[in-house]
Amino acid sequence: MPDMIENQPHTVEPILRVERLVKQYAVRRRTVHAVSDVSFDVMPGETLGLVGESGCGKSTVGRAILQLPPPTSGRVVFEGHNLCGLTGQALRAIRPRLQMVFQDPISSLNPRRHIADIVAAPLTLSFGIAPAERDRLVREMLEAVGLEAKTVWSMHPHELSGGQCQRVSLARALILKPRLIVCDEAVSSLDVSVQAQILNLLEDMKARFDLSLLFIAHDLAVVKNISDRIAVMYLGKLCEIAPSDELYAGPRHPYTKALLSSIPSPDPKAKGSTDPAIEGDLPSPFHPPSGCRFRTRCPRAQPLCTQQEPPMRVLAQDHFTACHFPLEAS
Amino acid sequence: MSADVLEGLEAIARTEARRRRRSIVDFMLLWAPIAWLVLVVGAAALADWLPLPSPNDQDLADILATPGSVHLFGGDSLGRDVLARTIFALRISLVAGVGAVAIGLVVGGLVGTLAGYFGGRVESVAMGAMDIVLAFPPLVLAIAITSGAGPALLKVILAIGVLFVPAFARIARANTLVFGNKEFVLAAHAMGMRHSRIILSEILPNLVPPLLVYSLLMVAVAIVAEASLSFLGLSVPPPAPSLGSMIAAEQRNVLDAPFVVFFPAAVLFLTVLTLNMAGEQVSRRLQVREQLL
Numbered sequence: 001m002p003d004m005i006e007n008q009p010h011t012v013e014p015i016l017r018v019e020r021l022v023k024q025y026a027v028r029r030r031t032v033h034a035v036s037d038v039s040f041d042v043m044p045g046e047t048l049g050l051v052g053e054s055g056c057g058k059s060t061v062g063r064a065i066l067q068l069p070p071p072t073s074g075r076v077v078f079e080g081h082n083l084c085g086l087t088g089q090a091l092r093a094i095r096p097r098l099q100m101v102f103q104d105p106i107s108s109l110n111p112r113r114h115i116a117d118i119v120a121a122p123l124t125l126s127f128g129i130a131p132a133e134r135d136r137l138v139r140e141m142l143e144a145v146g147l148e149a150k151t152v153w154s155m156h157p158h159e160l161s162g163g164q165c166q167r168v169s170l171a172r173a174l175i176l177k178p179r180l181i182v183c184d185e186a187v188s189s190l191d192v193s194v195q196a197q198i199l200n201l202l203e204d205m206k207a208r209f210d211l212s213l214l215f216i217a218h219d220l221a222v223v224k225n226i227s228d229r230i231a232v233m234y235l236g237k238l239c240e241i242a243p244s245d246e247l248y249a250g251p252r253h254p255y256t257k258a259l260l261s262s263i264p265s266p267d268p269k270a271k272g273s274t275d276p277a278i279e280g281d282l283p284s285p286f287h288p289p290s291g292c293r294f295r296t297r298c299p300r301a302q303p304l305c306t307q308q309e310p311p312m313r314v315l316a317q318d319h320f321t322a323c324h325f326p327l328e329a330s
Numbered sequence: 331m332s333a334d335v336l337e338g339l340e341a342i343a344r345t346e347a348r349r350r351r352r353s354i355v356d357f358m359l360l361w362a363p364i365a366w367l368v369l370v371v372g373a374a375a376l377a378d379w380l381p382l383p384s385p386n387d388q389d390l391a392d393i394l395a396t397p398g399s400v401h402l403f404g405g406d407s408l409g410r411d412v413l414a415r416t417i418f419a420l421r422i423s424l425v426a427g428v429g430a431v432a433i434g435l436v437v438g439g440l441v442g443t444l445a446g447y448f449g450g451r452v453e454s455v456a457m458g459a460m461d462i463v464l465a466f467p468p469l470v471l472a473i474a475i476t477s478g479a480g481p482a483l484l485k486v487i488l489a490i491g492v493l494f495v496p497a498f499a500r501i502a503r504a505n506t507l508v509f510g511n512k513e514f515v516l517a518a519h520a521m522g523m524r525h526s527r528i529i530l531s532e533i534l535p536n537l538v539p540p541l542l543v544y545s546l547l548m549v550a551v552a553i554v555a556e557a558s559l560s561f562l563g564l565s566v567p568p569p570a571p572s573l574g575s576m577i578a579a580e581q582r583n584v585l586d587a588p589f590v591v592f593f594p595a596a597v598l599f600l601t602v603l604t605l606n607m608a609g610e611q612v613s614r615r616l617q618v619r620e621q622l623l
Contacts, residue, residue: 068519095522102513110514112535118514121531122521169517176521 013080014041015212016065016180021074023057023064032285034060035071036236039312042180047206047213049227049244051220051259055282057236058216062182065214066100067091079179096122099173103185105165109157115142115168116153122176141171144208146201163194170201174209182214187222199226221263224248229318232256235282235293238312242319252315252326255294292324300325360611363604370601374421382414386569396589403593406576407583415571416594420601422565422572426487426556427549433491435545438498443537445499446506447529457503460496468493476564486565490555494548501544502537509536539616546609550602557598573598 023035035057042048052058064071067083076083078098083091102108109118119138123129142149145167157165166186173181183202187195203226206213217223223230224244231241232255240253251257258278278297283289289296295305304324312322316329373380392405403412438460445456463471475489476482509515510533518528553573559565560574568575573594580590 063516066520068516092522092524095520098520100517100520102517104513107512108514108517110532110535112538121518121523125522125527172517172521 012044015044015046015079016042016214017075017077018061018065019075019077021061021064021076022072023060024072027286030286033236033288034285035064036288037074038233038236038238039074040231040238040241042212042214044179044212045206045210046228047215047226049223049230050214050216050233051218051223051230052233053259053282054218055285056233057285058218058233059184061233062100062184062214062216065182066095066098068100096176097179098182099176099178099180100182100184101166101169101173101186103188105162105169105189106157108169109165111157114154114156115147115160116149118157118168119171119175122172137175138171141175142168144174145171145205146197147171161194162190163198166190166198167201170198170205174205177209178211180212180214182216184216185218186215188217188219195222202226220248220259232259235288236285237293238322239294240319240321240323241312242316242321246316246319250327250329252319252321252329253294253323254298254300254327257327292322300327359607363607363611366600366604367608370420370597371424373417374424377414377417377421380417382417383411385410385414385418385571387411396587397593404587404589406580406590407587412576412590412593415576416573416597419571419573419576419594420597422483422570423553423556423598423601426483426490426565427552429487430490430494430552430555431545431548433487434494434498434548435541437491438495438500439502439537439541441495442499442502442504443506443529443533446503447510447525447533453503456499460499463492464496472559472564476559482566486556486559489559490552493555494552497548498541498544501540505537505540506533509533543609543613543616546605546612550605550609553598553605554602 018041019039021035021038025032025034038057038061040048050058050061063069064074065076065078065083067076067086070084074084078094081094083094083098086094109115113121116135116138119141120134123134123137139149142152147164147167152160152164152168157168160168169186186202187198190198199222202213202215205211213226215223215226220230227244229241229243230247232239232247232253234255240247240251240256242252247256248260251260255278278299280297283293283296289306291307292298292301292305292310295301298305302325308324310322310324312320313326315321315326387410389405389409392409392411393407397404397412403416406412406415441456441460445453471493472489475492476485478485515528515532518532523532556565556572557574557577560572561578563575563578565572565574568579576594577591580587584591
């Protein structure tokens with residue numbers, strides 16, 4: 001998507017630039033095309049939402065950015081350094097600035113360690129921090145994420161609720177003073193009320209620590225409020241990237257529209273969406289469809305979609321869509 | 331006061347009594363094995379200072395002596411004190427049991443953890459080596475090792491320990507696979523932790539409970555294995571006492587003086603049984619904690 005980069009008038013350098021990211025896995029002599037040629041930027045202070053249904057490769061993108069494991073090809077430029085190809089000490093030196101919060105609050109935390117040790121672990125990796133200073137930082141960070149340090153200090157993860165565990169995970173990520181946090185479905189396994197608390201906490205922490213976020217989720221409703229821009233993924237490829245409000249007001253890619261109309265309305269009197277829901281299942285990532293990957297389920301598919309892969313095009317200011325026959329702007 | 335209420339009160343009293351009985355049973359199931367093990371380990375450790383006759387002193391007058399105030403467990407066919415011999419034999423059994431498990435735990439644990447953590451070629455080579463050890467006939471391996479040069483007890487420990495390595499490796503590998511795929515390990519990578527540190531401080535603490543339970547059970551197996559090897563004459567040479575060789579030597583006299591065989595056999599039986607019970611209890615208690623995770 002080089003034209004995207006040229007067309008966007010950058011005044012500041014992006015904190016993270018993902019270029020032509022590809023991740024393939026060999027599974028029993030066959031290749032899974034988990035992520036195929038994905039490019040996007042995250043600007044300093046920005047929250048980019050990355051959405052798509054389960055299995056579309058969005059978590060793989062998140063992990064490939066952190067080189068856990070490294071992508072098959074492509075570049076991940078973080079603060080001007082290409083992380084792909086870095087190994088050993090060089091990579092470890094950058095890691096603290098790029099952290100991740102995971103989906104499962106319980107398995108994110110070592111069941112055999114105390115909460116204070118879990119949060120302090122990143123600090124013990126670098127030399128020269130006095131125990132008293134370390135404890136002070138841990139206490140501050142636990143309080144910052146809304147936990148009572150004294151109470152949880154020597155507790156084990158299983159003694160906390162899911163929401164509290166997620167706060168601990170966030171504290172562990174934040175204590176290294178990272179610049180970018182990848183939130184991989186960080187609220188998906190929490191109750192709706194707790195989701196809201198954690199989302200608010202993320203917003204607070206983002207402002208307080210001057211963070212950028214890559215927020216991965218399968219639920220557009222969750223992403224809507226927190227994201228400045230949203231990228232929609234389908235079967236290992238990006239369909240559309242646009243500012244949050246614009247994407248919700250006028251999706252240009254048929255897949256985005258289908259995703260949006262699948263959000264249930266909280267108003268019982270509201271008429272359900274009249275658009276037909278997309279049918280079928282996600283095609284096999286072993287043999288992705290030719291041309292446009294969404295064509296097998298797309299109501300607007302034409303012969304061209306089979307033959308040619310739609311390039312990412314600018315349809316409006318900051319609005320990029322990869323579709324031969326995009327929807328009209330409303 | 332209606333009959334219903336009385337009946338209800340009686341029912342409550344009954345369940346209360348049952349609950350108390352069960353708690354007594356639970357208490358005994360935990361503490362009786364521990365008491366026996368403490369007794370056995372204590373006696374074996376302090377054998378040199380206990381007021382016992384020497385295990386190798388022969389006395390013609392005491393040949394096949396019946397148990398009594400002089401010889402609590404009686405005397406054997408050479409007139410040696412069976413109690414003293416049993417206690418000194420226990421020492422060998424326990425050293426062999428713990429030593430063999432230590433070898434299995436350290437070597438197998440290391441191999442299994444590395445195989446589970448790194449996967450790929452490391453795993454194929456390591457687990458392939460384990461399969462080779464498993465495929466070897468255990469008795470042949472034991473005979474081969476014990477027939478080499480060196481102190482007998484050390485060779486026995488080594489022989490049993492080598493046989494234990496694959497099982498420990500498999501348990502360590504299986505648990506490393508479970509925990510290595512958890513997100514806290516990924517988080518440790520993300521914060522820049524080295525592999526060695528991740529294995530030591532993130533994975534190893536999670537391997538302790540399953541390996542601990544298995545070790546307790548395997549100490550019992552190793553004690554039986556040592557007794558079997560010494561029954562075959564492959565363990566410590568005479569006159570040093572060993573439970574297996576004591577039983578083997580007195581087989582002929584079992585009808586005239588059953589206690590000479592019975593006491594070492596009973597001590598062996600109780601020690602193995604209580605080790606198994608203790609392992610069971612530890613594993614039950616750890617499982618309860620595990621469910622809370």
